Amino acid sequence: MLFDVDALSAERLVGIYRVLGEVDGPAHYARRLAQALHTTGYIFGHHGAEMALTLDRLTEAIALCRALDPTEHRDRDAVLRGMLHTHQWALYRYDRRAEALAVRREIVTLARAGGIGHRWSLAEALLEVGVALVEDGHDDEAEPLFAEAVAVTAGLSRGYLPRADRHWYVTAHASALTTRGRYAEAADAYRPLLESTHEDRQVPILLYGAHLLAAANRPAGGRAVFERAVEEYRRRAAHSPTRGLRHDHLAHHLAAIGAADEPADIAYATTPDHWSPTRLSRHADAEPALRAALDAPTTTHAERIVLERRLNVRATFAPMSREAAARRLLPAYTRALEQTRALADPAGANPLRVRALTDRALLLASVGRARDGIADLEEAADLYG
Structure with missing residues (x-):
């Protein structure tokens, strides 16, 4: 046999x-x-x-x-x-969370013992422990682990796996600081990504950097980074109009920007690969409640826009072809943008419209229609700040 x-x-x-x-x-x-x-x-x-x-x-x-x-x-x-x-x-x-966390900690110990050659493995293990701690409400303990994951990957070249790219760890750390209201530290932690290149991820990384700078009350810096994102988008649309991010990777960047709209028990600036199965199920199972809130008579127009975006990002995480994304996702993102145009108060409407414009521009790039997204980003730049 x-x-x-x-x-x-x-x-x-x-x-x-x-x-x-x-x-x-x-x-x-x-x-x-x-x-x-x-x-x-x-x-x-x-x-x-x-x-x-x-x-x-x-x-x-x-x-x-x-x-x-x-x-x-x-x-x-x-x-x-x-x-x-x-x-x-x-x-x-x-749902044996305490035992599971202990096993994740043991994986960290094994990765540490592996020495310098296992730094990517150590960063991955640190990130998973940090995510588990966030899910259990221990943000104070999680934050230094996110920081250590960034530190151990300093100076390493990009790995052959997308998840080995250092930007995952820098983004997780900056988002953890943002969640705790430490906006200036978050913007500083994210700065290394703004000073380097990241191929297909360059535009969403710059957009998130602008978001962090605005949250840190640095509007001039935020505008400068936003304008860099627009220029980078134009350049890529001219030279590689059909090249874009996979939709699940795009969803990661969109989720990071919208993390404040979601419950606090998931580290939304990390990928679902790092979330525990129970929290991953909770994220997926939230859809009926979100749709019910959309239909509630007490929900305001602005609240509906936020709820629809959360549903759109969830849909974007699903693997699909470009043709399926154009057919299934693009109408939803276009509808979300049109809903922001119906808001009367510019002070409340502009941030939502800017986000809807950048969302659709990134989605257009991901389905090979980057040139069609230029107008969206230029409009967003006019409204930004």
Whole structure:
């Protein structure tokens, strides 16, 4: 049967490696048994299996992995980190948050022990602990972890994975400071991103930088950065009109700008990959309540605009083709913009209209119609500040 191992299910392999371990000695098959147990635990957790079944498989896999000889299995700690990551996800999935946070902290400890070569892994682990602390209302403890994630990635070149880009960590740190009302510190923490280039992300990064500077009561600096965003958008529209961000990545930037509109128990300037399953479900399950609030007779016009934007950003997180985005998202963002034009009070309307204009311009760029978004950004620049 093992000659055709690729055709066997992970569950069948668990049984086979247990039997072979009894025959030849457990040490000979410990790693392969651990990997099969890990795979079945991952599958059980993602398909809603009974909690004990999932967690028993994962804890046994982790115990076997810990017992491996690191001189014989040089990648033991990397394999262990992967198993622990699945374990923490499952613990959150079953709402055992304290245990899950402890596992995330252990992943940080393992990443620290890996030395300088594991700095991206350490930053990722720090960010996940910080996000978990935000979800549990411990912002004071989370903020220094966000700062450390920025510090450990200083000077590193961009990794081959998009999530290894340093801008994730800088944005999370700045947003954490903003959430606590420390606007000037947030603008200063974000400044390194304004002084470097970020390819397709340059325009949304500049727009968020302008947002932070305005919040820090630095209107001249905010306007200057906003104008840079407009110029960068024009340049990209002229040279690469069909190149734009993936929609889920665009949604990350839009969510960061609108974080103040959302509940405080999610770090909205991070990606959903870092949120716990329970908070991710809560974010998705909020849609009926948002739609109910839209229909409530007491909801004001301005409040409806904010509610619709929150729904639009949620829809933008979904992976889809450019054609689907143009068909499904663009009408919604256009309707949101038109609703801001109906607001009479400029003091209250202008910030909402600026945001709606920049939202649609970025979406147009993401579907390959950047040239159509130039007018939106230019109008936003006229209204900005």
